[in-house]
Amino acid sequence: MRNIALRLRYDGTRYHGWQEQKNDVTVAATLQKALTRVCGHPVKAVGCGRTDAGVHAERYCANFKTDARIPADRLPLALNALLPPDIAVTDAVDADEDFNAILSCLKKEYTYKIYNSRIRDPFYADRAYFYPAPLNAELMARAARHFVGTRDFAAVRSVGTETKTTVRTVYWYEVTQSGRMLELRVCADGFLYNMARAMAGTLLYVSEGKIGPDELPGLLEARDRRLTGPTVPPCGLYMTRIWYDGPVGRMMSAD
Amino acid sequence: MRNIALRLRYDGTRYHGWQEQKNDVTVAATLQKALTRVCGHPVKAVGCGRTDAGVHAERYCANFKTDARIPADRLPLALNALLPPDIAVTDAVDADEDFNAILSCLKKEYTYKIYNSRIRDPFYADRAYFYPAPLNAELMARAARHFVGTRDFAAVRSVGTETKTTVRTVYWYEVTQSGRMLELRVCADGFLYNMARAMAGTLLYVSEGKIGPDELPGLLEARDRRLTGPTVPPCGLYMTRIWYDGPVGRMMSAD
Known part of the structure; x- marks a missing residue:
């Protein structure tokens, strides 16, 4: 077959x-x-x-x-x-x-898009999270570095799906800004339920001063979802890349 | 007031x-x-x-x-x-x-967006006209130059709105390509009903070889809507710029 x-x-x-x-x-x-x-x-x-x-x-x-x-x-x-x-x-x-x-699947990349402007853009209504207050992308990028590595991500997942372990390896977490659009790109060997959206919400808390950028390692260790940021809306989330071996890998990585 | x-x-x-x-x-x-x-x-x-x-x-x-x-x-x-x-x-x-x-209003610019690729892009479903066959942007640009000037545009309008005259002045008509997106930008002192979409459809006929690029002056002179290209779908059309004098002009032309 x-x-x-x-x-x-x-x-x-x-x-x-x-x-x-x-x-x-x-x-x-x-x-x-x-x-x-x-x-x-x-x-x-x-x-x-x-x-x-x-x-x-x-x-x-x-x-x-x-x-x-x-x-x-x-x-x-x-x-x-x-x-x-x-x-x-x-x-x-x-x-x-x-x-x-x-x-x-070997690894996946999700991108969370935040439209950061006082006035929303109708063309991104369902395509990005509209965030009207100024964001500190540098601070978010500094905090995001703490997500990289093999760690227990129980603090940034929603309970709902069974999983043997909450340990995952994050290969990169990039914060880039282009005009009014902020993009959070995270690549991991796997994602826990709502993990990409809870990570983005946690970085928003960092920008808002509710969490210090270097408090993230301690928050991950505490494994308490209530101490990290909110699960931000789904409209900003995109699956952007996925890696496999063999012919499917070549198909999925072509431009 | x-x-x-x-x-x-x-x-x-x-x-x-x-x-x-x-x-x-x-x-x-x-x-x-x-x-x-x-x-x-x-x-x-x-x-x-x-x-x-x-x-x-x-x-x-x-x-x-x-x-x-x-x-x-x-x-x-x-x-x-x-x-x-x-x-x-x-x-x-x-x-x-x-x-x-x-x-x-002194003048207006409309942009018609054509997504030109064998495979449609879901993110442009309602935001551009999907045209799967290869387009000849150079030929379209050459034909488009004939639209520029003060001319009778009766051949590229739909009947439906009353108007004293079908003469309008087109200031520019640009054809640009960026990746798979073709943009047709036309600026005029006014637009007849469906004029921007009939002009775009006529340029598609040029690309398809149904109209020669230098036949446009004759077709405009003939004032016969049946001899020009179709009125292409509305989803590709954007009002992109508008000009006024005074404070409103400054507001509308700011980035």
Whole structure:
């Protein structure tokens, strides 16, 4: 049986995440409907991560099994003809038979976008978190360095998903500013539930002076979610990069 | 009585234009509801142009009369607190008593955005016209030069609005490409109904080889709408600049 990996891009505004409740419109359900029509049999897609309602993906990976004989490079146009305009399949490739979009993932990058201006921008209404008070990006960047490394991130996760351990490795956490847009880019081997949004909220607390930039190591050690910043809204969050070995890795890292 | 001019920015996706039918949600009706609450009396706003359903504005000007004593510089925050997130008032200024957003306008610029790629981009679903075949931007730019000048533009307008003359002056028509986004920027002293979109559609016909780049002068002279290109979809159209004299002119041209 073929195991096909897809590269997707979607505006998550209308969706209840990749896959959540049975009766909500999800990206997975929408994609599976198109895949089922193209393949001619019911298709179940495995996604590279559970994204929450309203979270976006500049890159996302999903895989599915099929006996359909359509060449992989024909799949994007065939699927896009059936998908709504806020989801696009940009590439497809035949993967190894044991490839699994979530289990084979080596690391992922999420970017949290903050539109920092007194006046909101209508074109970022559902695409960035509007934060009207001035932000101290330098202080946030200084604090963010403490997130990097292999640490217990229990202090910045929401309880809700079972996980064996709350230890993760963060490879980088970059704070960049371009005009009124602040971007927080974090790459890790895995993310706990709401971790990227709680990290962003904690850096906002640093900018607001509620947490000192060098208090983060102590707060992580305390493992107490109540001592860190809030889980900021999903509209600012984007899955931006994802790494795999082999042909899927090459597909996902291409420009 | 005070005459206040507002600078606005809006994502027109959800709106039936600035002002059209009585029962549709329009930008004007939405703004007037907020103005009425802030001013404490019914307010009628005059817009700088009739934009169609789905057309966006990076800059838009409206004026209204009031006796309310709120300082102009407080209006943006007061109004934005009441407006939906896809409309923002970015500035406000007290204008001369005879200022009128449409009648005082010296010239306007519209930009038509074309996302030119085999695969559509979900983040431009309602924000640009998706055109999957390769475009010849050079040929389009060459043809566009024929639009510049004082000419009769009857060949690129839809009948529907009464107008004394179909002669307008186009100051520039620029075709620029940045990555997969093609932008057609046209500045004129006034626009006939659907003129910006019919000009864009005509340039697409040029790129497709259906019209020669130097056939445009003859087509304009013929004044026959059936011989030029289609009226392309509204989602790609943005009002981008507008010029006035005096304090409103300074407000509208600031970055």
